[in-house]
Amino acid sequence: MGLLVKSLPPYTGPYAVSTVDLELPVDSPRSFGDAKLKSTGKPALQLDTVLVTLYYPADASRPGSGERQPWFERPLGQTAAGYARFAGQRPWLMKVFVYLFAANVRLPVEADRPIASTSAAAATAAGPPRTGSQETVVAEDHAPGAANGTFPVVVFSHGLNGTRTTYSQWAGEIASRGFVVAAIEHRDGSGPISTIRGDDGKQERVVDYIRPEDLTWPAGKEPLTSLEFRSVQLEMRLAEVKETLRALERLNEGEGASVAKSNRRRSKKSIGDQGLADWAGRLDLQEQVVMAGHSFGGATTFQVLRAGATSFPFKRGIALDPWADPIPPAPSLADTLSDSSFSPTDYKPDPTTSPSASKDSPPSLDIVTPLLVINSETFTLWKEHYKLVRGIVDAVKDKAPRWLMSMVGSIHTSFSDLPLLAPFIAKRTGARVDPQLATAEIVEACDEFLRSTYDGRILGQRVKEGDEVGARPGEGEKDETGRKRVMGGVPGEMRMHVRL
Template identity: 60%
Template sequence: MGLIVNSLPKYSGPYLVATADLELAVATPRSFGHALLKSTKRPALQLDTVLVTLFYPADSTQRGSGKRQHWLQRPLGQTAEGYARFLGQKPWLVKALFWLVGAGMRLPVQADRPLASRKAEDEVTNEGRSTASSHDTVVDGALAGEKDRFPLVVFSHGLSGTRTTYSQWCGEIASKGYIVAAIEHRDGSGPVSVVRSGDGKERIVDYIRPEHLEWPSGHSPQSAMQFRSSQLSMRLAEISSVLTLMQRLNDGDGAAVAKENRRKEYGEGKSLEGWKGRIDMEKEVTMAGHSFGGATTIQVLRAGATQYPFKRGIALDPWADPIPPAPSPSSPSFSPLSASVSTNTTGSNPAPTTSPSNGNGGKVPLDINVPLLVINSEAFTLWRQHYSLVRDIVKAVGGGAERWLMTLVGSIHISFSDLPLLLPSYLNPRAGSRVPARLATSRVVEACGEFLSGQGTSGEILGQRVKEGDEDGARDGEGGKDAEGKKRVMQGEVGSMRMHIAGRA
């Protein structure tokens, strides 16, 4: 261990964590856009089922299925072939690598344990166990009831991601007392995903490139960025389906959900019967995501409370190109309430003439009126044009909501995923990262924990002030290369957060 691949660390919060892998049919199967796959002549973006892994606080006094979920989807050979196509590598080489390092890689928790009871703060010991009975937890002097609900966080992965690619972030947040629903998108943004039909058949969804697509007669081909807009529409519809699934569990339909589930490799879902009334579906629902999932988060928040119940959002190193840009606050035509989209198609962020669909037939406005936390990698902040797009989105948050934009000094784009934790430490600097993997994860989780708990400006990280020059991202002398051709990096202690925007709109 350590020479080829590391095992995933155990989660550090006060709650034991368990997982549940669920795939259920959506109420109304449908396709998005007009693009067809050349190989099958079928719709490229087809939604039939929704696939999610739940990370949740578990009852430490009861057993689950006794199984631990694999980090890489099974069958392993099929997953390896998908990654080979995505990476443009020879399948035999990727298969050999996966069998060598991935066959035994599992999440560090047991699946299908019963849901825990909420713990009062003074009942949690240093070992992360409650001194009260798991069945009669007292919170603020009242028996577990409404206050025994766990807040819900929905997580959206980025390009080349899956529902387990960010398992460390999801598990850490769950260990702090949240139910995290990590979606696996079937929009062709992941290396490979398997859709299971009710008749036992399977449909493989590979990563979709422009050359894989064609359009039927009468429909003009989309640009790559226009296709991303269609993918965003499908992602929002998948999020709606996940929310429907979570509502069913909260309504006491857990036994039926377990019966309908098409993923039972890690447990039969018997524990789901105990989820009735245990999920906060109203007051503390959070949308989160990384990269393209960060763009998804921003679009969901723009759709507003009329479509989604999200009260706040977390965007980790959001990829801004697919996001219709917010008007600049310095522009004479800027209006915080404007829902229009720029028609400028120059530069690296060509914007569609209308907003992407929210997945329910409506158009997504551009304003966000709920708290938003954005954490950039150093690499994305040094990308000045991209940083400006993200900064304008954060500055456009209105309604008096709190918003933060910060950079994790020394990090790269993949620092938010599990991959740096799995790689031997000597490989991460070669990938461009200056921050140790575990430090990066802990700092990101710490900032997100402050945000989720509502600490705001009283938090150690969120309470930082914006230093002169930092609202513009990189300072003079940061980024690019010096006279000797050496890359210039961001100033500040490696692993620290540099604040760019903080406080209320």
């Protein structure tokens, strides 16, 4: 595509992949918290529709729309203005950058193909074999459940400044291994910008990134701190996860034609009534459903798993470089409320998202499902934060298998598409790992976890003595020149901190 911006590489699993956008109205529009936007006087957190991009195994023998989904949301000028606001940059400068570097970036697959009709018909070469750091691996087996015609489901939650496409490489790679990935675009003001469409498909309102100075509070109400407001955003995120699951249930129950008619992202080339009707009975939403997320989406994953089986059906979770500050520490709500450093507003049990609770018997917030956590080097060297994440992982002990590891040489954005598209930016911001290697290793670890290959090349690694605490002696500390010492080892290798 160019010397500065690269094309997104093809997915490397044995399945062809396609995508479809769904924006569906929720049954009960509602707001969260007391904050209102100064600019409009309306609730800051309002849920009217849920927006997801589905990445899924596709039937390569049948055509789709003939188009590839753009990586950057249209209209370009409006989205560029959202990123400028988030980054504190001049809108004209961001617009120039977007038109020069991102306008032509598209996902590497044809959109709106039919979902794979059978696992055998879908298993077709979608690109070169996937390559790990030590060997080349070709997936010969299919995803769990594919043998009986269903595909496991992964719901993905993005981080701050993220969208439903900024992790497209991870989502597409997982889909190419036989999973349906539902990537949510949260409307909680944590992304750069998102548009809500009306019944006619036209823009109804815009959700900008929300800063504390954008909010006003009712008379007599104490304004929440930024961290406390993040907790209210988490409540809305959990509701969006529930709405996403409901949309998937409708597809699986044979309501695809109805979903297609109510889809506010439909176009003349979108999957029509019959295309979505073919999704009936194709999703495993009982035994093979997974919650995953990056950064603030990692916090969302923790809270979804903590809510338990009475609220969500998830059987396991993946947290990529989770940002743990907005959530209470493990192991229980009772301990959280007794810790003076956390306000009760950090977590408010909601009967729609949490197990039943009372003042005398708060719900347990321990995670009891298998959990995979992959940290960046930078988040592990952030020692106070590592302790928070480690506490959450430790609370899983004896309840389910769990892993905590770090990728040497990675930074927080190494889990997104950005380093693949602009490796020069990743390098200038501290990444030492090759972007394609980083993606391959992260996907390989997740693939082993999703298939329960606990003795695999990555998950089977042992914890070396001393690595339980995260950084080794001297790592993260300043040297004689004032620079912080990085992790030892080869960039791209995984350092295991907790295993099983």
